Amino acid sequence: MIQVVEEALAQHGAAATVSRVGCIGLCYAEPLLDVTLPGGPRVFYGNVTPAAAAEIIETHVVGGAPVERLAMGYIPGPDGVDSAGGIPETVASLDSHPLRAVETKIALRNAGNIDPGDIYQYVANGGYHALNRALTEMTPEETVEQVNASGLRGRGGAAFPTGTKWRFLAGSNAPVKYILCNCEEGDPGAFNDKAIVESDPHTLIEGILLAGYATGANAGYIFIRHGHDGPIDRAREALIQAKEIGLVGQDIMGSGFNFELEVALTGDSYVAGEESALMEAIEGSRAMPRFRPPFPAQFGLFGKPTNINNVKTLAYVPQIIANGGDWFASIGHEQSKGTVILCLTGDLKYTGMIEVPLGINLRDVLYEAAGGVPDGKSLKLIQSGGPLGGVLGADHVDVVLDFEVLRSAGAILGSGGIIAADEDTCVVDLTRALIAFCQYESCGKCFPCRMGMSHLLEVLERICRLEGTLEDLALMRKVGENMQAGSLCGHGQLGFNPVSSALRYFGDEFEAHIVGRTCPTGVCLKPKFSPALTRR
Amino acid sequence: MPDDITISIDGVDIQTQPGKMVLEAAIEAGIYIPYLCYHPGMKPFAACRMCVVGVEGGRGYPAACALPVAPDMKIRSEDSDVQQLRHSVMEMLIAEHPDGCLTCHRIEICGPSDVCLRHVSVRDRCVTCPKNERCELKDTVRYLGMNLESPLQYKYRQIPLEVSDPFYDRDYNLCIVCGRCVRACEELRGDDAICFTDRGGSALVGTSFGTSLLESGCEFCGACIDVCPVGALVEREHKWEKAASVERTICPHCPVGCQMNLEINSLGGFVRAIPELNSPANRGQACFKGKFGLEFINSRERLKHPMVRRDGLLEEVTWVEALDYIAERLPNYAGDSFALLTSPNSTNEEHYLAQKFARLVMSTNNVDQTSNTQPELTGALERSLGYAAATNPIWDLEQAECILVFNSNVTEEHNVVGVPIKRAARKDTKLVVIDPREVELTRYADVWLRPAPGTELLLLGGVLRSLIDQGLQHDDWLEENCESPATLYYALHNLDMDEVSRLTHVSLKAMEEAARLFGEGGAGSIVYALDNVPSSLRVDCVRALIGLSLLTGNVGKPGAGLYPMRQGANEQGAWDVGCLPDRLPGYRSVQDADARAEVEEAWAGSVPETPGIRVTEALEAVADGRVKAMMVIGDGATLTNGKISDDVQAFSNLEFLVVHDTFAGALSDIADVVLPRVTFAEKDGTFTNLERRIQRFRPAIQVTNTDARPDSWVICELASRMGGRGFNFLTAAQVMEEIANLCPSYGGVSYHRLDEGGKLVLRTNLDSPQPTQVLHAGKEYPGLQWPCSAEDAEDTRILYAAEGFPPGIAVLEAPSFRVEDVADDADFPSWLVPGRVLFQQGKEIEVVRGRRNHIQREEQVELNPVTAAALAVQNGDRVQVRTRSHRDNAALIAIVRLADGVPEGVISTTTLFGQLAEAMQTSSEPDAAAGVAGLDICRAAIVKIE
Amino acid sequence: MEGLAQRISQAMLGQEQATITILSTLLAVQDELGYLAKEAIELVAGFTDSTINDVWAVASFYPNFRFEPPCLHQVEVCWGASCHLVGAMPLMEAVMEACELESEGDREDGRLSLRFNTCLGACAHAPVIAIDHHLMGRQTPETARERIGGLLR
Ligand SMILES: Nc1nc2c(c(=O)[nH]1)N[C@H]1C(S)=C(S)[C@@H](COP(=O)(O)OP(=O)(O)OC[C@H]3O[C@@H](n4cnc5c(=O)[nH]c(N)nc54)[C@H](O)[C@@H]3O)O[C@H]1N2
Ligand SMILES: Nc1nc2c(c(=O)[nH]1)N[C@H]1C(S)=C(S)[C@@H](COP(=O)(O)OP(=O)(O)OC[C@H]3O[C@@H](n4cnc5c(=O)[nH]c(N)nc54)[C@H](O)[C@@H]3O)O[C@H]1N2
Ligand SMILES: Cc1cc2nc3c(=O)[nH]c(=O)nc-3n(C[C@H](O)[C@H](O)[C@H](O)COP(=O)(O)O)c2cc1C
Ligand code: SF4
Ligand code: SF4
Ligand code: SF4
Numbered sequence A: 001m002i003q004v005v006e007e008a009l010a011q012h013g014a015a016a017t018v019s020r021v022g023c024i025g026l027c028y029a030e031p032l033l034d035v036t037l038p039g040g041p042r043v044f045y046g047n048v049t050p051a052a053a054a055e056i057i058e059t060h061v062v063g064g065a066p067v068e069r070l071a072m073g074y075i076p077g078p079d080g081v082d083s084a085g086g087i088p089e090t091v092a093s094l095d096s097h098p099l100r101a102v103e104t105k106i107a108l109r110n111a112g113n114i115d116p117g118d119i120y121q122y123v124a125n126g127g128y129h130a131l132n133r134a135l136t137e138m139t140p141e142e143t144v145e146q147v148n149a150s151g152l153r154g155r156g157g158a159a160f161p162t163g164t165k166w167r168f169l170a171g172s173n174a175p176v177k178y179i180l181c182n183c184e185e186g187d188p189g190a191f192n193d194k195a196i197v198e199s200d201p202h203t204l205i206e207g208i209l210l211a212g213y214a215t216g217a218n219a220g221y222i223f224i225r226h227g228h229d230g231p232i233d234r235a236r237e238a239l240i241q242a243k244e245i246g247l248v249g250q251d252i253m254g255s256g257f258n259f260e261l262e263v264a265l266t267g268d269s270y271v272a273g274e275e276s277a278l279m280e281a282i283e284g285s286r287a288m289p290r291f292r293p294p295f296p297a298q299f300g301l302f303g304k305p306t307n308i309n310n311v312k313t314l315a316y317v318p319q320i321i322a323n324g325g326d327w328f329a330s331i332g333h334e335q336s337k338g339t340v341i342l343c344l345t346g347d348l349k350y351t352g353m354i355e356v357p358l359g360i361n362l363r364d365v366l367y368e369a370a371g372g373v374p375d376g377k378s379l380k381l382i383q384s385g386g387p388l389g390g391v392l393g394a395d396h397v398d399v400v401l402d403f404e405v406l407r408s409a410g411a412i413l414g415s416g417g418i419i420a421a422d423e424d425t426c427v428v429d430l431t432r433a434l435i436a437f438c439q440y441e442s443c444g445k446c447f448p449c450r451m452g453m454s455h456l457l458e459v460l461e462r463i464c465r466l467e468g469t470l471e472d473l474a475l476m477r478k479v480g481e482n483m484q485a486g487s488l489c490g491h492g493q494l495g496f497n498p499v500s501s502a503l504r505y506f507g508d509e510f511e512a513h514i515v516g517r518t519c520p521t522g523v524c525l526k527p528k529f530s531p532a533l534t535r536r
Numbered sequence B: 001m002p003d004d005i006t007i008s009i010d011g012v013d014i015q016t017q018p019g020k021m022v023l024e025a026a027i028e029a030g031i032y033i034p035y036l037c038y039h040p041g042m043k044p045f046a047a048c049r050m051c052v053v054g055v056e057g058g059r060g061y062p063a064a065c066a067l068p069v070a071p072d073m074k075i076r077s078e079d080s081d082v083q084q085l086r087h088s089v090m091e092m093l094i095a096e097h098p099d100g101c102l103t104c105h106r107i108e109i110c111g112p113s114d115v116c117l118r119h120v121s122v123r124d125r126c127v128t129c130p131k132n133e134r135c136e137l138k139d140t141v142r143y144l145g146m147n148l149e150s151p152l153q154y155k156y157r158q159i160p161l162e163v164s165d166p167f168y169d170r171d172y173n174l175c176i177v178c179g180r181c182v183r184a185c186e187e188l189r190g191d192d193a194i195c196f197t198d199r200g201g202s203a204l205v206g207t208s209f210g211t212s213l214l215e216s217g218c219e220f221c222g223a224c225i226d227v228c229p230v231g232a233l234v235e236r237e238h239k240w241e242k243a244a245s246v247e248r249t250i251c252p253h254c255p256v257g258c259q260m261n262l263e264i265n266s267l268g269g270f271v272r273a274i275p276e277l278n279s280p281a282n283r284g285q286a287c288f289k290g291k292f293g294l295e296f297i298n299s300r301e302r303l304k305h306p307m308v309r310r311d312g313l314l315e316e317v318t319w320v321e322a323l324d325y326i327a328e329r330l331p332n333y334a335g336d337s338f339a340l341l342t343s344p345n346s347t348n349e350e351h352y353l354a355q356k357f358a359r360l361v362m363s364t365n366n367v368d369q370t371s372n373t374q375p376e377l378t379g380a381l382e383r384s385l386g387y388a389a390a391t392n393p394i395w396d397l398e399q400a401e402c403i404l405v406f407n408s409n410v411t412e413e414h415n416v417v418g419v420p421i422k423r424a425a426r427k428d429t430k431l432v433v434i435d436p437r438e439v440e441l442t443r444y445a446d447v448w449l450r451p452a453p454g455t456e457l458l459l460l461g462g463v464l465r466s467l468i469d470q471g472l473q474h475d476d477w478l479e480e481n482c483e484s485p486a487t488l489y490y491a492l493h494n495l496d497m498d499e500v501s502r503l504t505h506v507s508l509k510a511m512e513e514a515a516r517l518f519g520e521g522g523a524g525s526i527v528y529a530l531d532n533v534p535s536s537l538r539v540d541c542v543r544a545l546i547g548l549s550l551l552t553g554n555v556g557k558p559g560a561g562l563y564p565m566r567q568g569a570n571e572q573g574a575w576d577v578g579c580l581p582d583r584l585p586g587y588r589s590v591q592d593a594d595a596r597a598e599v600e601e602a603w604a605g606s607v608p609e610t611p612g613i614r615v616t617e618a619l620e621a622v623a624d625g626r627v628k629a630m631m632v633i634g635d636g637a638t639l640t641n642g643k644i645s646d647d648v649q650a651f652s653n654l655e656f657l658v659v660h661d662t663f664a665g666a667l668s669d670i671a672d673v674v675l676p677r678v679t680f681a682e683k684d685g686t687f688t689n690l691e692r693r694i695q696r697f698r699p700a701i702q703v704t705n706t707d708a709r710p711d712s713w714v715i716c717e718l719a720s721r722m723g724g725r726g727f728n729f730l731t732a733a734q735v736m737e738e739i740a741n742l743c744p745s746y747g748g749v750s751y752h753r754l755d756e757g758g759k760l761v762l763r764t765n766l767d768s769p770q771p772t773q774v775l776h777a778g779k780e781y782p783g784l785q786w787p788c789s790a791e792d793a794e795d796t797r798i799l800y801a802a803e804g805f806p807p808g809i810a811v812l813e814a815p816s817f818r819v820e821d822v823a824d825d826a827d828f829p830s831w832l833v834p835g836r837v838l839f840q841q842g843k844e845i846e847v848v849r850g851r852r853n854h855i856q857r858e859e860q861v862e863l864n865p866v867t868a869a870a871l872a873v874q875n876g877d878r879v880q881v882r883t884r885s886h887r888d889n890a891a892l893i894a895i896v897r898l899a900d901g902v903p904e905g906v907i908s909t910t911t912l913f914g915q916l917a918e919a920m921q922t923s924s925e926p927d928a929a930a931g932v933a934g935l936d937i938c939r940a941a942i943v944k945i946e
Numbered sequence C: 001m002e003g004l005a006q007r008i009s010q011a012m013l014g015q016e017q018a019t020i021t022i023l024s025t026l027l028a029v030q031d032e033l034g035y036l037a038k039e040a041i042e043l044v045a046g047f048t049d050s051t052i053n054d055v056w057a058v059a060s061f062y063p064n065f066r067f068e069p070p071c072l073h074q075v076e077v078c079w080g081a082s083c084h085l086v087g088a089m090p091l092m093e094a095v096m097e098a099c100e101l102e103s104e105g106d107r108e109d110g111r112l113s114l115r116f117n118t119c120l121g122a123c124a125h126a127p128v129i130a131i132d133h134h135l136m137g138r139q140t141p142e143t144a145r146e147r148i149g150g151l152l153r
């Protein structure tokens, strides 16, 4: 696509800068192309084909007139005035697009607006000011204190208070300490970490540097799954630029603060996202979790004290330092402060990524922002928090997004993936798919998870074949509960969630498969393929 | 020692120390918590979740193996919720494990030969599993008292058996993926010859691409088998045989003195060997030789009856006839025309009796032990510091901050000593290796110095000089503990360092680095051997090494040991009890009149004054007629050494030769009387290992197919027939009493103490059924490390730590730094650099050969590519190697392997025994200092064979 | 063979980051060769100062490694939950049929290999397939059949 655009520009001899920007969240309409004429607004074109791109260049860039037929919206120009000049009436401001209307942007404030490949654009937009402020005006303790006051909690799934975690690390006076940024993001249905790295890597780097300064760490890694070249290349490019201007490395900004940062890759492994497995992977081994204690803050990467945070968690930090912890704490709901970045996928009109304040109603997200379920169908369930999360019945759409609320409902907010499923979805089949994933991804170290996952899958497959028995339900509960109680890491401890929550809200559908020997939605009546049972 | 804390397990209070895990604390207190992935001595893994427990006030069910103890912790291990969790995991385990017997109500009563009433397939039965009755999984199932009606679906893995490796079989259908084997290989052995494979439900263990263990880097130490809780890894020999009893003994193959548990079948035959976990010498480790090399005990080729040669033919006779026959003739040779040689696996008591017999009954000091070919190993130690033995315990090496290994291929020769060295090197300990060949330890080395052959001593000089140049010597310590180092300093200052570097082929920088690592570290240990140091330089090399220890204050403290790598299993003991031609019991000279008087009084007889001949001079003495009669006990093969091996036939010059051995050999073929000898496994006594540890072993095997007897019995019978008094011993313990009286260092040693000193390490009176883990751990017999001078005195872990130096202060003997003549020889342009490999050692390989276990290795010689080019040979060529001192055109035929690591002009081989040993390692010039024949490196030529 | 060893060495040495591990080296080699040859395991062991078994432990853990030379084209189908909900199963059946394969694996003629992926990271465009690492969203059995047909034609 880029190539098409560049060729078209060359052909017309037009003097234009082509920027590859990251995601602005309107994924459903990708690929996106936008044109900004000097002083004018950014005009967005969605679902662009090569032919359309050529037309846009010719008419809009060269000719100066937006292509009304193709434009999906605009963002007002830089002067702040609603200088919609030249924009046809039918083209609306994008800020009124439902996916963007509900947003409060903190971590994603730059995403899609600046060229992530250009550090100066980041700096021009207030980037690295927070770091400068911390280095010049704040002690490490004060920095931790701000994060603590912000009420920020980890966005990697466990929602652990970030300030507390940092204090653990700050408390160690070991000479070498690490900050690890977790961008493994193997959850199907979640892509917000990768999106941040791809669209605004410097926010992340600044966040990591602040974490390093606050905790006294002097080295770090950004951990990304191999093969995701977009974020990997972006992160590496951004690191090179940051190093060149002295923002990463020795004596940062002349403050005497040193921090080395590099990108480490993992092979395909979901469990590699688990904090202790992640350290094993960075060390180059099998991503098998370690037992705790000792905790990473005592014995982490290469045996050194270590702090692990999710990409989103770290991406909030620059704004927290810039605006103060209290400012962040003023957004959100009860114990869940700030915003949450959601990936909306499945049976929704507008799929994509949005950043909304915590405490927002799920209904507003699904029906207002994402346009509800398409094709006049009705919502049946919501799966949140990734494969280790749970399913909720459609009657839960009025819950507010809050870590505690979701947990008590039997799901988790996890890393922000929300999958909506319409009435055609068979819960048993969906549960089977989730457990197939969990058992395929088990690292195989601890016995309950290594074997339990396979047994759960075997039972679910049996039920899907309409061969299940009521004892099978009891069996799943037994296996699952013991996995929960006995597994070494979160994968096995949480891996029963999809089944337990499905049984809780859709028990009758399981019984229909077992007692009625039928699949109410008909999904299981069709032959189906099972991707991977790994039991030998 | 941190203060004790109290925790309670199911209401029982136990004392433990911070830093321990709950499971360890429980085991030590004799409380059983089931476990499958934990194994004593290895880091926790926390995978099997069999050891989960509840903690009062805590969340969830942590694994006890990875749960640190905390003051006043209250643990619940037997409550139903905890047991239920264990049951559930076990149920799943059984759903992927052949479980016919495990799920059968008859499991307690079914015997191996019973017909299965449930028609369970053979592959699913415990009673047909090699691990039956010693299987930890099965015992854990029994402990859990499970009702095994499980709705889970059983699935057999259908993995083909791995039976193509030597020595052991792998059946991964039985594997529970506990990872013990992988962790043992990595963590305990440092080999990484096996690994985890795949993940999730298909996670298993194996090798890279599933290759055979021969290609995976396995050293066949057997550690993985020893820790495997199930039948997945088992020794192939006697695979299905059950142990009727288990006896503790000591491996006779080398001076490490590994304690081994011999499993014995109901017929009294040897089944398998399992190294003892609670042994301070080997800590559960063994090597290929100890693990798989004891099969000779069962050999059918053992000598069975006494034989006397009549009309040129050996005839079977009774013991009485044979003994009478000998007793009638030996008196004719009383005095120095008789010589007696003992074996390296004769016990302390036997060595003592042998020298007493020679001296008292035969009136000669001609008594020696056949492996005693390198007295230089410890001679200088004795003169400088006081004792002819290693200063520190073997596993104290883990405490060292720097270890220097000089000319010792320890991972091959004294394998288990290599284990703590490798473990230390994997942590923070610095390792300096001096060896011209690339050996396993050079891979771990921080600095590897490769002297040109013949320049080892000069290199040590260079290192010492560099140490002083860097000011790393400990002047204050020297001042207080040591006679003036002036002579040594003088010798060192005269060294032209550039010349040293030129001759040794070692850069000054490397010498500096080695000196720095050794001098800067707080505690430095030295491990050394001399086999391949030119004999003329050996004594001085040891002097230089002692110098290095003294200059750096590395004597008399933990982590600072000097370790001579002795040779035979009980060579140390032979020295200690005076089985030497010039020493009486207790290291006193035969020429010392007072010492003689003391011994004479104890023995009520007279002791000759002239020192006797050494093993290395025996052949000459036979040839020139000084010795006319000889008795050789054990290991005739040892006589391949030096000049003796030149010509075993020379022994037919003897008028009378008695051989007491287990197997027929070159010597028994020409002997006048041949007596069948028992093996170590059939006798009672003590060995003293290379760390001065006196360890007791008992008869483990009852031989039924031979009338073999131990040395002690034979000697005492002969002595009494010949009128010797003081040989009426009923037990080995009584002999030890006499040793204790005459050898000050053994003064407090008694069988009583050796046995009572054993402490129970695990409670064994648990309610039945007893899990295997508990049954198998029994008593810990730490033995006694001499000096242990009185009944109520402690033994000595570290020499010179408390008592100081017997000579008063340490004596620094200055070596004269020089090189072995490196004159070129046009006919033999290269140096032959030999070294042994683990898998090559006389009989055990032979015994195993012909059966299924045999490691075949083509003889190889390694050459530097430049040398090879100069000699016009290439990788894979067949060549003939000949040496300057070879005889009868004997030569080694081998395959060339090019290796960058080998220095130019050097031919490196891993074969010391066999062809090459017999033919090429002889030297006629004895070492002036020590009076022994050299086993030198030598000049060699290489020719390609078409 | 000489060439293979050379390429492996170059890939190993060409790693730019400071932290070089068994995993990073394996990834670099696989990026270069498209698979891990037996030689690669040996060379990586030498390069990282470990044994072939240490390397194998890592290589066999991560399913993105393959041990046979790659096929001409690589097809990946996502079976993550987002894709599952909007038709990954019928899509997968169609893809297997079009590839003439019964499951993951290589075609015998070496023209194409099929792999299932747990999430291709483009869930908003579900269901997703990737052909030669090029992501394609909103696939239907028909579009997928057509694209794969194009590869095999
Ligand atoms: N597996 C096994 N173990 C044994 C024995 C056995 O037969 N087999 N025998 C036992 C006995 S009896 C003994 S004496 C000990 C011997 O124990 P060691 O003396 O340790 O044994 P070697 O392997 O002969 O030699 C040690 C090292 O000398 C190096 N070397 C070779 N040539 C030269 C040279 O010219 N100069 C220098 N400086 N070094 C050289 C070799 O590379 C080798 O690493 O081992 C005991 N342990
Ligand atoms: N050319 C050459 N010759 C050498 C050497 C060399 O380097 N080069 N090294 C020399 C040295 S240092 C030594 S120590 C010798 C080693 O030569 P040997 O003393 O012959 O040593 P091993 O090969 O260890 O043989 C000992 C045999 O005794 C058996 N054995 C073990 N325990 C018992 C027991 O309790 N009773 C009986 N009866 N048998 C038992 C073992 O199975 C083994 O086969 O070789 C010497 N000869
Ligand atoms: C099986 C498993 C997979 C995980 N994967 C991820 C992941 O992909 N990304 C992530 O940030 N955290 C993941 N986590 C959570 C991490 O262990 C860890 O809690 C988190 O990175 C900490 O960062 P935070 O405090 O910023 O949330 C995973 C946890 C488990 C148990
Ligand atoms: S719970 Fe599963 S993923 Fe976690 S350590 Fe155990 S086997 Fe591995
Ligand atoms: S390994 Fe143990 S449980 Fe398994 S078949 Fe053998 S004896 Fe029975
Ligand atoms: S025998 Fe020893 S070296 Fe071989 S795999 Fe087992 S533990 Fe490793």
Ligand code: SF4
Pocket: B174, B175, B176, B177, B178, B179, B180, B181, B182, B205, B224, B227, B228, B229, B230, B232, B233
């Ligand atoms: S082979 Fe034995 S020790 Fe190794 S993982 Fe399997 S059961 Fe455990």
Ligand code: SF4
Pocket: B251, B252, B253, B254, B255, B256, B257, B258, B282, B285, B286, B287, B288, B289, B290, B291, B414, B415, B416, B417
């Ligand atoms: S190290 Fe020595 S004593 Fe120990 S098993 Fe090996 S040969 Fe026997």
Ligand code: FES
Pocket: B034, B035, B036, B037, B038, B045, B046, B047, B048, B049, B050, B051, B052, B063, B064, B065, B066
């Ligand atoms: S023994 Fe504790 S988890 Fe296996």
Ligand code: FES
Pocket: A187, A188, A189, A190, C078, C079, C080, C081, C082, C083, C084, C118, C119, C120, C121, C122, C123, C126, C127, C128
């Ligand atoms: S679930 Fe298919 S791309 Fe993420």
Ligand SMILES: [Mo]
Pocket: B371, B373, B567, B568
């Ligand atoms: Mo020896």
